């Protein structure tokens with residue numbers, strides 16, 4: 001689908017917010033699903049790059065992204081009225097089956113990208129009675145983005161920075177651990193964790209969720225070639241019962257994920 005860029009706003013040195021006009025309504029978009037973007041005008045960058053959706057309105061989408069390499073660097077140069085070719089939505093997003101009292105959104109760095117939309121949809125599906133707490137970690141306060149958007153959906157935002165420049169000094173997973181340790185098991189039973197960020201953080205969240213016996217969904221980041229199950233570039237080793245290959249079990253992050261339940265993934 002060819003989209004037109006409405007704006008491509010710089011949030012800090014490396015992070016941007018891209019707003020795209022889709023020209024048509026994207027039906028049934030689930031937070032945590034992603035689109036594959038073709039990098040325009042770059043013959044060397046053949047593979048599309050995956051990005052989750054930060055916000056969606058009737059005919060527009062927002063993507064929060066960080067420059068990590070050549071493709072995101074090209075996207076950061078795009079201007080209003082330029083076009084971007086996107087495919088999707090792909091994958092299984094976050095599941096909001098039963099209404100719970102607490103939603104804990106745990107973000108590391110640009111992993112925060114899908115959470116404004118997720119928070120909105122939690123309020124829509126589960127109602128305002130569900131308390132949303134965002135645990136948001138980054139290396140330094142300059143890397144914390146989308147704060148205005150996020151504070152419009154929850155006033156419970158707990159920050160952690162590795163250099164101590166905002167919130168607790170250290171990892172966001174320390175904050176999560178502390179909070180869960182203070183809850184009763186009854187409150188933990190009424191809690192769902194949603195995590196998105198770097199793999200080391202996701203692994204730590206997985207361990208913490210299992211330790212405290214809290215339901216948890218984890219959105220994994222793997223390098224993706226196609227986005228829809230053809231290239232097999234995004235295999236994840238899992239613990240559950242699924243396809244056996246030489247005694248090992250695998251799922252595809254793009255098709256079976258990118259969201260998995262805690263306890264499903266084999267991290268090493």
Ligand SMILES: Cc1cc2nc3c(=O)[nH]c(=O)nc-3n(C[C@H](O)[C@H](O)[C@H](O)COP(=O)(O)OP(=O)(O)OC[C@H]3O[C@@H](n4cnc5c(N)ncnc54)[C@H](O)[C@@H]3O)c2cc1C
Pocket residue numbers: 034049050051052053063064065066067068069070071072073110113114220221222223224258
């Ligand atoms: C389902 C999904 C959703 C994503 N959503 C977002 C988002 O909303 N915002 C955002 O900024 N990024 C997101 N990413 C990561 C994003 O796709 C990569 O940062 C991007 O593809 C890098 O492209 P590049 O050409 O700039 O970098 P490349 O030149 O391809 O790579 C540069 C560096 O980035 C690393 N890298 C490449 N792909 C990934 C990846 N998928 N995850 C982590 N590191 C990677 C490479 O290993 C390399 O070190 C998402 C990834 C996935 C799998």
Ligand code: FES
Pocket residue numbers: 223224225226227228229230231232233234235252253254255
């Ligand atoms: S990205 Fe191609 S199979 Fe998953």
